[in-house]
Amino acid sequence: MSTQREPRRGKLHICSSLLFIVAVAVWQSGISYGGQIVLSNGDRITGKLERVADGKVYFTSELFGAITLNAGQVLTFTTDEPVKIVLQDETVLSRQITAAQGGTLTLAESSVANVQQISMSDVVAINPPTPESPRWQSSVSVGWTSVHGNTQSENINASASTSLRRETDRTSFSADYGRGQQRDKDTGKDTTTANWWRAQGKYDYFFTEKFYGFLEGRYATDKVAYLDRRMIGAVGAGYQWVESDRMNFATEAGLAYSTERFSNDTPGKNETSAQAGYHFDMKLTDKLMFINDLTYYPSFGQFSDYFLTTTAELRAALTTRVYANFKVMFDYDTSPARGQGNTDVKYILGIGADF
DSSP states (O other): OHHHHHHHHHHHHHHHHHHHHHHHHHHHHTOOOOEEEEETTSOEEEEEEEEEETTEEEEEETTTEEEEEEGGGEEEEEOSSOEEEEETTSOEEEEOEEEEETTEEEEOOOSSOOOOEEEGGGEEEESOOOOOOOOOEEEEEEEEEEEOSSSEEEEEEEEEEEEEEOSSEEEEEEEEEEEEEEEOTTTOOEEEEEEEEEEEEEEEEESSSSEEEEEEEEEEEETTTTEEEEEEEEEEEEEEEEESSSEEEEEEEEEEEEEEEESSSOOOEEEEEEEEEEEEEEESSSSEEEEEEEEEEEBSSOTTSEEEEEEEEEEEESSSSEEEEEEEEEEEESSOSTTOOSEEEEEEEEEEEEO
16 A cells, blocks of 8 residues: 555655746746845845845845844845945945945946945945934923812922924923912911922034033023012033933033012012033833933122022833823022022922823
């Protein structure tokens, strides 16, 4: 029985192999892609080179679809049409690649350029993706507290910020607001316990990758502390020590001019001062971020007369866009309105969203 079946299996195997070879030949004859990639193990794949960037080779095959490979897995590749080649010196070539082997790109002949070979070490990317246009990054958070019983009070606060980072400049705006009332249980009258807001606008221009100049304006008012308004304009320079998705740190110094007016009998003042400060933010974990900034304004007339403001915030991500935050705002003014203390601290708990 077995001796009669062996030839049949052999014939079936041969027929299957021939059918497979014919099918592959027919399939390859219909492929519109003319590029080819050769792997370090000798495998060849016909298709289209999409791009080479950041040590990765992106290739599309009609049989396997989109393929992403480490550059070390690729022995050589070719393209069936001109591709965009970006070099270290920012030169951009549009040429067909006939080979990529031994650390060298071999290019097809061109009437526009005589370059036939390029070292891969000089290549930044091939067909790099078009960078996304810079867009405004914005955030809004709100908090509300309502107490009823022996004490009856209402407190609301809100914060908003937006910024745009482009290649050579950065623009940012921010604002904070707080209002609170407490009812006297004997008289039934409402007393205002908080009524303040502040806003800030800033423009940074980068002369180099790290060094920038800035223009800044601030406005603040606090009716409970008898501060009718505080306006500060400043100009100076800063250095961006770190700028990444994970952490940002910058220090600044400059000159400022401030105006303060009060709603009680405290005399107003105008003065010129120095300005020094920093901004720091860091992702402590994938879901927790810490943000801190500080600015110090010592008066030129008397260095012991100064104003200091700092904010520290923790943000815990609840979803990709929604977060819970706890913010502490600390101001120290050596010459506040009469009858008021030097220190003003605000604690804010809220829910926010990025967009």
